[in-house]
Amino acid sequence: MNEALDPFVKSSLTFSMPNLVSADSTSKAAIPTPPMTNSVTNQPRNVTGSFGVPGPTADLLVRTSYIGAFDRRLRNVHWVAEKLTKDSIDRLALSDASLSDTEESKPDRKHSTFKEDPAIPLAFRVKPNDYTNSGFDRGHLVPAADVVESQAAIDETFFMSNMSPQAPAFNRGVWASFERYVRGLVKSFDEVYVITGPMYLPKQDPEDGKFYVKYEVIGRDKTVAVPTHFFKVILGVKNGSHYMGSFVLANEGVAQDTQLDSFLLPVEAIERSTGLEFFPFLERRSVKALCSAVKCSFKLASKYRANSASEE
């Protein structure tokens, strides 16, 4: 097939756009210019004049304790990434002790409020009341409880760009339980990298046998998508070895006897569905299974506070 293509076509077809952030440090991101190949024959015409191209733009979220990329079309993130360590989690206990006499000044999520994210252009920005009366919680993707640096850092997890509409039975039940499990992994690993995001998965229609993706949209303009599922891809590092586990949970409550390992899915399946590539600079063949290093076969708490006003 390639024989039919002329040299320009061949050369122009060998590159992809780089990742949004291609450097390995969030503070020193460099975005290389893609190699735009020209040749005398069949040089691409300038087809957009001086008017620019439409995007897509993924708004990069750079916070004190996490980074992420925002999906303007679905008004959820593409993903958020955080790093947990024993030290980062322990700092909470530390500050508990040192600040016990000045209770009010202690960093705490109770001092935070949901707020719109000024980093997102107005046309694509989600407002706290876009979720009002939808029946869905404003569900944190980076959990507030993972963040201890400062009140400002906790506040950053309350930007609406860090929220997805989550069913209360999910957000306050199995998801909260799963988040606690992930925090606990710092006891087993030196470093725990967590990438979390929404998914929109198809289901087979029993009547016509075809597969459909169906998700609700909420908000004033019906632009905020309600994900059908959420993923967490977790990378634990211990003594230079890497352990990866990837989980997909439906946006709904679960039966009481649901075990954590029932949510395990190959990371490639999550990549195929999301279009993302997780930990792309990591040689995947050298990675061991997370559940070979930590216990994954236990029951998650499914109970939730049905009447609680708080959203996590």
Next chain:
Amino acid sequence: MNEALDPFVKSSLTFSMPNLVSADSTSKAAIPTPPMTNSVTNQPRNVTGSFGVPGPTADLLVRTSYIGAFDRRLRNVHWVAEKLTKDSIDRLALSDASLSDTEESKPDRKHSTFKEDPAIPLAFRVKPNDYTNSGFDRGHLVPAADVVESQAAIDETFFMSNMSPQAPAFNRGVWASFERYVRGLVKSFDEVYVITGPMYLPKQDPEDGKFYVKYEVIGRDKTVAVPTHFFKVILGVKNGSHYMGSFVLANEGVAQDTQLDSFLLPVEAIERSTGLEFFPFLERRSVKALCSAVKCSFKLASKYRANSASEE
């Protein structure tokens, strides 16, 4: 609200990622590095280690006669862009005359075949047979008939990355008729810029009153989305004046008396739904309505060749 944020947070929240291609020429694209602000307090932690970030990557398609950005998640483009002029369309007639004695060597879509696009990574690449038996046409988004440069340039419109699953009654009927209309605009303007792409629009469920986006997915792995709608944003330039018209058509056949102007929608509505920004370097206040310069109130052909094997 902003008063509560510390200086780092304020400064880090004021930038968005640039467009994929920010320069005004496809052959000289420059991608600026976003200003990554640091401060002594609350400096962002490196939360992805040396393992990279997950994307999203929009594969940039640079062809002889069009450019585009590919959506790895939905296996359709985000958009494709082309430029039409009287000269570019007339060249076809010209080559017809000059090559009439060597019929077989004339550039023609009949010499082209659908083929997978080697510019897209295998995990996200669409194969011609992903559409087989789906009931949907492999519908060109840049029409083959818009391209006359060379056989290689026409072949480039047959990459599966330029296809969307289109209902035959749509692709061979109203959509083909609309594409002919767009080509005809070169008679009214010096330059015609056309951006085309898929949409996934919500519908209200009459039973529960809520809004849902629902689309079929086809292919071996059920990863190729069937758009519910398609847009074309058209910019005509004449004597230095700009005329814009934006149209949204449902992926289905239409009634016989359907008029073109029934598909008109404000470009802002398309932007809100797609997350894109059209002709971002153009001062929109100075733009006139396309339909103030050309006739938009006429019936589109709705008939189609139901038994035709060819797909456009």
